[in-house]
Amino acid sequence: MFDPTAFDNMKVVIEGAFYDMDLSGEVLITDRNDWINIAKMSRLFTISFQLPGASQAKITAKMELESTLENLAAELLPGIQSEPLTGCYVKLKYFLNHKNDLDLFEKIERLLTETWGNTRKISQSAEYNPLLRSDIIKNVVTIDFLRLVSEDQLEDLVEMTGIMRTTIQKLDDLIFNTH
Numbered sequence: 001m002f003d004p005t006a007f008d009n010m011k012v013v014i015e016g017a018f019y020d021m022d023l024s025g026e027v028l029i030t031d032r033n034d035w036i037n038i039a040k041m042s043r044l045f046t047i048s049f050q051l052p053g054a055s056q057a058k059i060t061a062k063m064e065l066e067s068t069l070e071n072l073a074a075e076l077l078p079g080i081q082s083e084p085l086t087g088c089y090v091k092l093k094y095f096l097n098h099k100n101d102l103d104l105f106e107k108i109e110r111l112l113t114e115t116w117g118n119t120r121k122i123s124q125s126a127e128y129n130p131l132l133r134s135d136i137i138k139n140v141v142t143i144d145f146l147r148l149v150s151e152d153q154l155e156d157l158v159e160m161t162g163i164m165r166t167t168i169q170k171l172d173d174l175i176f177n178t179h
Contacts, residue, residue, distance in 0.1 A: 005075055006151045007067035007088050011045045013154050014065060017161040018047050027165055028052045030060060041069040051168055059168045059175075062093040063161070071148070087148035090157070092116075092164060094141040098175045100126065107174055108141065115167050116143050 004012075011034070021027045031048040048062040066089045074085035098104055105124055112122050121144040128137040149157065 005067070005072060006086055007043050007045075007065065007071070009151055010088055010149070010154065010157060011065055014045075014063065014157055014161065015047060017158045018049060018063075021161065021165065022049070025052055031062075041072065043067045043072075049165075051165070051172070058097070059171050060095040061164050061168050062095070063164065064091040064093065065089075066091075085148070087150035089147075090145050090149050090160075092143040092160075094139075094143075094168070094171060096139050096141070096171060096175060097136055098139060100128065100135050100137045104175070105139070108139070108171065111170055111174060112141065112143060112167070115163065115170065119146075120144065121146050 015032075018027065018029060022029045027049040028051070029047065029049045031046070033044070033046045035044040035046075036042075037044070043066065045065045046062055048060055050058065050060050067087075068089075070085050071087060105126075108124065109122060113120075116122070121142075123142050123144075125140045125142070126137045127140065128134070
């Protein structure tokens with residue numbers, strides 16, 4: 001009988017948690033992808049959502065779950081004593097539009113550090129079209145956990161889905177109240 005990998009098990013649990021929130025009306029799932037990269041023998045699952053009845057800011061959140069060849073090999077070849085490599089990498093992304101204001105970038109950084117902790121790598125990347133002459137930018141915020149997450153943390157991953165939803169609301173409040 002086929003034994004699912006850690007990636008498969010974690011993906012199913014995360015997907016279920018998000019779809020439960022979608023069915024209850026807490027979030028609106030806007031995209032879902034399950035990629036297999038044959039050249040690198042890696043897998044990537046992403047799921048994106050917004051709050052229903054999107055507010056002024058229309059923030060999108062995305063969770064990414066990735067497993068590399070090393071992670072798969074560590075799991076399928078237990079004889080090589082590589083259990084510390086079993087698991088997946090998790091990244092969270094938030095896509096939001098707001099004024100190009102350094103103070104707002106700093107407030108976003110503080111809010112995310114308070115929410116997700118200072119052991120995570122939080123980065124912001126601003127995109128804009130200079131020909132539009134607008135002071136509104138697209139900010140792509142990435143929260144990288146910088147470590148493998150294993151099946152032992154499945155409950156934490158489910159809890160994380162709710163925290164992501166709360167984070168969108170906090171970001172929305174911050175951006176909407178700043179305009």
